[in-house]
Ligand SMILES: Nc1ncnc2c1ncn2[C@@H]1O[C@H](COP(=O)(O)OP(=O)(O)O)[C@@H](O)[C@H]1O
């Protein structure tokens with residue numbers, strides 16, 4: 001039975017806008033076909049809404065009210081100091097840099113060095129070269145399920161980073177991918193990254209999703225398609241400080257080869273609406289996944305982390321630790337699903353989500369889920385929401401520490417356990433700095 | 448001087464009276480002991496002096512150097528020199544002991560109008576005190592009290608006390624759960640801090656601590672009041688007779 005749905009203003013605009021901009025989007029015939037198919041999928045699905053189980057706490061249909069025009073080409077002029085200011089502590093990181101402004105690669109601001117066994121290109125360039133063949137996995141992600149957000153990404157993606165690291169190649173410095181939003185009137189910015197690590201390769205990749213000073217409200221739809229080869233090691237970090245008037249829809253799709261290590265972390269703060277979708281699939285035995293995050297919400301911010309870890313093969317280990325601090329009327333969501341397939345014996349999965357509630361009006365919804373079809377497995381999950389411990393606060397105050405300082409210290413000590421999970425020491429220090437600055441305003445908020 | 452006058456305290460959200468008219472005075476330079484059976488209200492008195500929430504003062508007053516202590520916030524009291532060594536020190540995951548000490552130290556120094564120390568000066572101070580209390584350097588890097596043994600926690604309380612230089616020290620059962628060697632170390636730490644500018648209130652269930660920290664006066668607390676006051680020999684008497692006498696009276700008055 002089909003139900004005739006009335007489409008919202010935003011849904012109608014998206015379909016309509018696609019027709020208008022399709023010709024300007026990069027890619028040959030095969031890519032264009034894939035985009036058309038994707039917008040068709042989207043037209044059938046509409047924006048995710050609360051009656052769809054995985055979206056019940058993040059109803060995009062009602063949250064996204066104003067249509068935004070898709071950004072296609074013509075990035076606003078931006079200076080390196082502006083980017084550095086938006087990057088905060090990450091600016092000082094000794095890293096290769098690839099900068100995207102309003103979804104457009106800006107080579108002048110990028111410092112990517114060429115190295116043997118390393119292929120780095122902008123997605124726009126790669127798509128342009130693809131001709132009649134989609135090939136090379138550039139749009140493989142569109143095959144994943146009936147996800148409207150992914151379909152939109154396929155339809156509208158303008159640019160991103162394509163990084164292919166050859167067998168046993170070690171990237172000597174972290175690679176920082178910067179996605180900056182400018183003051184150009186409200187835009188829908190759609191980017192996609194391809195991260196491929198060959199067998200035994202090592203790399204540290206950071207995505208920074210930031211807003212330049214005075215940035216207009218906008219929406220980002222970003223997707224990273226990650227594959228970590230046998231015995232390869234990827235440290236993948238995302239720092240999202242997109243601005244209070246911004247929506248950020250992020251999808252990470254990762255597959256891990258035999259004995260691969262994927263060390264992922266996501267910090268989300270100062271972002272109006274964030275949905276972080278993570279899908280990780282073990283493809284080879286003996287792989288390790290460590291995926292963690294910290295989210296800081298205040299005002300009416302809404303931060304959702306939804307992850308699915310698929311133990312499709314035996315003998316893999318997954319660890320997840322997400323910690324959030326919610327002030328004012330902020331709303332946090334954590335949905336974590338661990339699937340253990342019938343053959344995936346000796347799977348070891350642990351998942352934990354913990355939130356510190358700084359206000360009576362803050363809200364946290366959590367749904368940890370285990371779907372286990374094998375018998376010889378060790379799996380566990382948990383979720384807690386707590387307030388600041390008054391006894392600890394008194395203990396600290398009795399030592400002369402003023403309330404505000406004591407609260408700040410307790411909040412920081414809560415979140416530090418998650419930040420400590422950041423895989424690279426220098427990146428960890430930078431993220432700690434960015435988080436601490438936000439915590440100062442959070443701890444000053446009214447309980 | 449600490450002056451506690453007819454202090455009556457109940458639980459804030461329950462109709463339960465815990466301190467039923469406590470009066471005592473501790474002049475500067477003196478050490479007074481409070482002894483008494485479990486549940487007599489000793490910790491409650493200590494908490495009320497430090498400013499813990501959850502209690503309601505329904506009568507009486509507490510003056511410290513002539514100032515109304517009960518009107519002050521806990522951190523203000525600390526700045527005025529009040530220090531409570533907790534019967535059950537709290538664990539603070541994620542906050543390194545040194546960071547905690549430093550934050551507290553700087554806070555009270557600022558409020559007292561004293562200059563903060565440089566990091567090397569501060570570290571030197573803390574290490575000296577820690578060494579004399581037998582606290583290993585490595586422990587100072589660990590989160591406050593997390594995974595510490597009972598003895599380590601109590602030593603840490605005394606270390607905090609030594610570093611923060613209070614003028615009114617309240618020690619709540621600092622000896623409980625310690626073996627005799629630890630009692631000696633902790634007592635030595637406390638005794639070192641005895642001075643003509645400091646008043647101390649040492650709460651204990653057992654007499655043995657008072658062999659090492661010899662009090663000027665001993666008060667017996669039972670049923671939420673001071674039932675008897677005497678010299679240090681009172682502690683020895685209690686060691687022989689126990690608290691039976693006070694317990695029965697406490698029940699009668701209840
Ligand atoms: N926060 C509290 N809630 C409930 N009962 C309390 C609380 N604090 C103290 N009491 C009660 O008050 C009495 C005195 O307790 P306490 O001061 O801890 O005695 P002591 O330290 O002498 O053993 C006990 O009966 C105890 O159960």
Ligand SMILES: [Mg+2]
Nearest residue numbers: 489490534620
């Ligand atoms: Mg007690």
